[in-house]
Amino acid sequence: MRELTVDSSCSSLPNMSRNSTLVPGVSRYSRSAIYAKKALYKRNKYTTAAPAKEAAADKTVEVKGAKNGGKRTVPANKASKFYPAEDISQPKKSRKVAKAAGLRSSIAPGSVVILLAGRHRGKRVVVLKQLDSGLLLVTGPFRVNGVPLRRVDQAYVIATSTKIEIGAVDAKFNDAYFKKSAAAKSQDFLASQQEGAKAVPASKAADQKAVDKAILDAVVKTPFLRQYLSAKFSLSKGQFPHNMKF
Template sequence: MSTSSRNSILVPGVSRYSRSVIYAKKALYKRNKYNTPAAVKEAAADKTVEVKGAKNGGKRTIPANKASKFYPAEDVPQPKKSRKTVKVAGLRESITPGTVVILLAGRHRGKRVVVLKQLDSGLLLVTGPFRVNGVPLRRVDQAYVIATSTKIDIGAVDAKFNDAYFKKSSATKSQEFLASQQEGAKAVPASKAADQKAVDKAILEAVVKTPFLRQYLSAKFGLSKGQFPHNMKF
């Protein structure tokens, strides 16, 4: 009597049942599993052989593990030397401190923000201000903004707002992640909240002087049918 396989092949490479189903059909879970430890291999010792000839020393030691015939030409890999130096991207002529720009990427894309200054890393320091459109102090690459002709006199910006101001340690990141998982919202440090209020106050004093500028900053940028960015003047 011929026996057929429990698992038939539907098409080449595809079986009717999965491995877990076949495992249950064969009742492999009932079989005893013997875990036999592997035998410990003894380390091979060097061999001592006799060498014929009066001038050959009589005996010679042969290592058990021979050295490889192939070896790298250099023992320590050397990094490739490059003459290139990292340079900070130059600021576009259309972007100056106080220029209103439109964000093109990120969670705040489409919003209008005010440029405060360019940082040492080449990124732009911008803010909404936060009281107007909810954009806090943040760094943005100038490649992802559209500069407009609207400008605000913001005065001098505090020197403490640099790249180090936005960096976080690994411990701080883990604490904020756990807090967000438990409470559902990330708590902002009191010092940074105070800095944001001080910057917003200085910018809003300049915004009030221009009619409808507050409404302009609070409105999001968008395109309607038939409008093309390359034909528009911002």
């Protein structure tokens, strides 16, 4: 009877590892690719606070020999003799501090600027002041072009040479005046889904009227200034804003 022989190379099982080795020390997939393949981002990460340990004090030992000082201090926490085998990513420490942008020389309280972004882009508004965050507090006025009190970034406005004499702005108009709590945001979202439009609080409507009244008193003194504020800015063919004087 003839015996059957099986090649040992054919009987070996295939490599079931998710990451195979191309050459010694070089794997086919990177650590981030294996992280995605194993779906490790779906696993819950549990962190357990380590028990507090008392800081060990440095130990002083005696050293023999007349020229060795007699005593030597041995640190309790010695530096490691070896570096980690794998590179461990460390978060980058930034020394940068966020600062509010300075006000452009072409913008001052009472200046008329043109909005370049947002739902009111193309409209001319009046700058009231610069807030602590660096944003500009502007208004239409609302009765003229429909722009209410709002904050805009000065990078998205074009400053014009038109200026209105306005008085002092109330100190209550700051960044906290426009901030909403998490509960108010959720209520506004639900109300907008049900009713389609949210009502303006009576206190803010009164503030808008008070601010508009002071500005409109200055606008009526200059001819055609009200029409200038109500007209939207636009460019025709062949007009370039960097060649224009506002």
